[in-house]
Amino acid sequence: MGSAPARAAARARRRCCGCVRMLVPVLATLIHLCAAFNLDPETRAVFSGPRGSYFGYSVEFFSxxxxxxxxxxxxxTSQPNITEGGAxxxxxxxQSNCSIINFDEQGRLSKKNWINIEFKSHQWFGATVRSHGNNTLACAPRYYWRTERDLPFADVTGTCFLSVDGLKTFVEFxxxxxxxHGPAGQGYCQGGFSAxxxxxxxxxxxxxxSFYWQGQLxxxxxxxxxxxxxxxxxxxxxxxxxxxxxAQGNYDDSYLGEKFTWGDQKFQLQTHLFRALEFAIFDLKLFISSLGCNVxxxxxxFGYAVAATxxxxxxxxDLVVGAPLFMSRGSDGHLEELGKVYVYLQRGPLLLEPSQPHLLGPQAFGRFGSSLAPLGDLNQDGFNGTSFSDVQIFASDSFHADEWPFCFRLSYRLSLWRRRRAGFGFHLYWSR
Incomplete structure (x- = not known):
């Protein structure tokens, strides 16, 4: 069966890679806003990073x-005795040049007898990056530490670093x-998997x-x-x-906290219970499950990516939810993995109504819905748009706001440029 840390590492690898295991993202592409539909694929900024570093796994604007x-x-990085710690x-x-931010310059912590207390190699630092004003948060969900009980295994608790003064001072969280410790507690928490x-x-x-993979926020x-x-x-x-x-044992393997997104004050935070195939609404005090499992x-x-707009x-x-491994039968009767995006309109506080029809991915194995991002009102029609990985741009129709409207495939116009860029659209972000 393998040791506990081996099983934890296997779980971590599966979740970190998710449903894009073959992906090696080496490029982050950001499209300038302009006239017309306000997205011009010919005018773009391209940033490149070290080969094999998964540069572009996460992207965030720093206003x-x-x-x-x-x-x-x-x-x-320059961290001593650390291999592929992340950056x-x-x-x-x-500008075209990028520089590493020194969130953490220390190597691993050891005891006097040289027993490692923490393990930063392969910790995936930078898998999660978020910014708000002068504050920046970066996390390493595969960070391990050896519990103070001197047990012969380590816990994959995860860790984050926070800067609150424009990347000058850093504190660990x-x-x-x-x-x-251990799977019954927060030993396999992977804190910062989402943030x-x-x-x-x-x-x-x-x-x-946390808690036998019930998860927590x-x-x-x-x-x-x-x-x-x-x-x-x-x-x-x-x-x-x-x-x-x-929670109770029947919520084990729910993965609460793997993905979440913010809405307005009435509908404050949405997150998903991954294995339970349902989603929950959590406002830091209230936890409500809704929608039957047969949906x-x-x-x-379902819930691999979520967005609120x-x-x-x-x-x-309203809530937009991606299901990138959704399968549908093609014209030949064979199942095709297309991906699907679900939309739920908020009709009142904590009252969500499915919007029909949902949007089906256009290409086999495209994993449509792997990432989602609200874009605001791109075409100035009074309705907000949403982008879906591949990349798809959803623009609301002023006269048919409750129906699926016009879709603009940015990837088609970039097809020649992105032909060798595996994983284009893996991460989407909008400037708030």
Missing amino acids: NSSSVLIGAPKAN VFLCPWR APCRTER DFTKDGRVVLGGPG ISATTEEIVKAYYPSYFLLSVAGQIQTRQ FQMGSY DINSDGLD
Whole structure:
């Protein structure tokens, strides 16, 4: 069966690679806004990183300096004795050169007898990158540490680093690195597998491996995180931190916190219960499950990507959910893996209504819906648009807002340029 850390590493690799195992993203492409449909594929900025580093695995705008933050979770850095620890690059918008941000310059921590306490090699730092104003958060969901009980195995708790002053000072935030070790506690949490800032700047982390992979969400303000940080202490508690607790055993293997997104104040946070094939709404105090399990196709990875945006301009944020492994029978009767995107319109507080028809991917093995991003009103028709990986642009129709409207395939116009760029569209982001 293998050891506990081996099984944890296998789970981590499966989830980090997700449904794009063959992907080796080496490029992050950002399209300038312009006239017409406001997306011009001929006028673009292209940033490249080290070969094999997965440069472009995560992308984020850094508005403080008109730059782009790009994660490369398999990059090598100057950290001593660390192999492929991962990095985050700062790429000025008008320049082609990128530089590594030194979130963490320390090597692994060891005891006096040279027993490693933490393991930063292959930790996938930069797999998650988020920014809010002057604040930046970068996470390593495959970070391991050896518990203080001197047990013969390590816990893949994950860790994050937070900068609150425009990339000048950095503090560590590792809320799953606690005494609750092993799979029954937070030992396989993988904190930072997903992360975001709320609209008011609060940090939220997803830890899908906590409590026998029930998963959890953890949140604290940036002020609370900075105040609690003390470099000489390995186990730190953040005063004011809130988090979801362990549920009943029937929620094991639910992966709560693997993906989530923010909406408005009435519909504040959506996340998914991955294996349960249902999604939940969580506002840091309230947890509500909805939609029956018979709605979704088993194995379609419903909830692999989620986004919130006001699609029909009624003042309420709606929910868009990707299922990139959705299968449908083609004209020859054979099953094809196309991917599908579901839309749920918010009719009132915590009241979601499926919108028909849902959008089916146009190409076999395209894994349509692997990533989603709200784009705002690109064509100035009064309705917000949403982009889907491959890349697809969804633009609402002023007269038929409840129906699926016009779709513009950016990938077609970029087909010659992207022919050798495997994984184009793996990560999408919009400037808030």
